[in-house]
Amino acid sequence: MIIAAMRFVHTSDWQVGKVFRFADDDTQSVLQDQRLEVIGRIGRLARDQGASAIVVAGDIYDHEIPVDRTLRQPIERMRQFPDLCWHLIAGNHDPNVPGGIWDRLHAIGLPDNVRAHLDGGPAAMDPHGTAWVIPGGLKRRHVATDPTAEMDSAETPPGVIRVGLAHGSVRDFGGDEAQNRIAIDRARRAGLSYLALGDWHGTQCIDDRTWYSGTPEIDGFDRGGDGGGHALVVDLAGPNARPEVTSHRVGRFVWHRDTATLTGAQDITALEHRLRNIDPQEAGRVLVWLSVRGALPLEGLQTYQDMLDALGSALRLLRVDGEPTLLADADDLDLFGTGAVRTAATILSERAGQGDPAQRDIATAALRRLALMVHGQKGNTP
Template sequence: MRFVHTSDWQVGKVFRFADDSTQSVLQDQRLEVIGRIGRLAREHGAQAVVVAGDIYDHEIPVDRTLRQPIERMRQFPDLCWHLIAGNHDPNVPGGIWDRLHAIGLPDNIVAHLDGRPAPMDPAGAAWVIPGGLKRRHVATDPTADMDSAETPAGVIRVGLAHGSVRDFGSDEVQNRIAIDRARRAGLSYLALGDWHGQQRIDERTWYSGTPEIDGFDRGGDGGGHALVVDLAGPNARPEVTSHRVGRFVWHRDSATLTQEQDIAALEHRLRNIDPQEAGHVLVWLSVRGALSLEGLQAYQDMLDALGSALRLLRVDGEPTLLPHADDLDLFGTGAVRAAAAILSERAGEGPEEQRDIATAALRRLALMVGAGDSRKGAAS
């Protein structure tokens, strides 16, 4: 039996830090990745796709959002898609799953809501044993009934659940799953959802992670993938291979800038995250340091360029102005230079608020002088 394991699609997720244009693209790709998962399954000859919860990001999506993932899965009638409810889309009365039942699911989509085992493929060689959630948080183990779940003799038993086998750094753990559930329940494989990064718990227990990375803390732990699982038989060791299906790269970086070489090095580093597809890269950058006025202008030019190249550039902090005698040469002679000298002096001493105001004024003055020089050059 060969199938694809995925989870945590989070369709309808809101990215509050992004502008409207970026938000729209990120939300769209959470749908488009479903097609990439389907094509991955076809390319590898998989018979089914198991989705371990959190198809949706919240419990009350609008009708269009409700239907969109269903329509994406409908486009793959040769694959059987097995779904369970997660903590973001629990099977509560009058909720998402009742609405989907009223609409009617295509024949190739099975929502496992009652906890009963069901055939995973037409031949019945493998059976899904579901452990979906009926509330956002439950005190009991959602996989506990898998131990006694009855399936025909000699079939491959695939558990499908949503919850946490460990805290993953969180102070409060809900929907706790026994870490040895696969062994206890005689499972050939336990497909888990909830953790958005890919995780191997043991040879029979995996988190697939979200197929489209959705945060800057997910870039380094295998998010953006789906798992192709091969099971030669009920007792065979699973062969699990990870395949990238996500479109975006999320990257956190930091830099201390003290000279223009530092700016060039930072730009080179960020442009080479994905040099062929910079528009697929989101960067959260933390900056500190001190630069001359000319250095600050070079830094701003770099931000303007990268902000246009990358899908998103989010910046925390900024280098301060370290006044330099050569900076005044940018202003020529006369009243403008005299004003710049006063601002430069105030930017280098006194209360922080005064320094910030003086620095901003000095940079604006430099931009005005530069624009004037450009116009003169164009006229000549």
């Protein structure tokens, strides 16, 4: 008689090779590298938690035609954990199309501990046959049928844990509802102990037996608040037992969106304090997308620019949309001294306060640049 109990790790959406077009070359290289390094953190998590298997619910790669080095890199990371069995399926970014990624991997040859489930047939997850994986990978980027439909009739030995592994959407997550759509009650219909899903990049519990793990390394500013950056450790005491699922952080980077309205030095100080305290111990793993508005006098404008320069050096990435407008009164204009610079500043200040909006914006931007240039020259004076 099989005594069925199983602990495994559920992950998905590694998207190795992903391009981050908003980032500079150095930051992009680091972000791409961490999409590989997180595989090692997932392996160490499995070892530390006593799990014997890891299920990867699709989108190992971000593109259907990766270069050879990118193709091999995640496989080599998994090879480094020969005591763990990695179970892979194809997702919508890396579908199992003829001559595609999976044919190339087959030609190269996978390590003994890495299994690509491409034909849809159930297979033992561990040497003892305690649990069986029932795969539902994709053979095209988008399919109109439910990729998990055949799980209902999939035959496994009696008394074993049935783990579904699929890539698709159980509800509309902002895309086309008709594509790769999975029945929300598939776990019940197919008698699954657990349904491990990929596609949604944040951790999501659909029901007791159906979970999205989310991407293990957050990949966008819209992911920071929904549980991305985790892997799931799943405990099953038996085929009918309720899964115990615990989320573990494995991601390296913190992605944060913020907005600020700046009207004076106090607002600037508060903003800097807020951003520096996202991770006060290691600011270099923080990426920030900041939206700014407001109005500042000339000295406040320079204080704000100094803050941006400092934070841009401390954080992994600081992306800024918008800027405070410039409020220049007579006292502010005195900072320009006398002569031609003062005359130019006075004219720009007048034009910034009157006329059509486009001309005001141009004058304001020019005055802002002139103020920063003059301040910089003074700061460099011995």
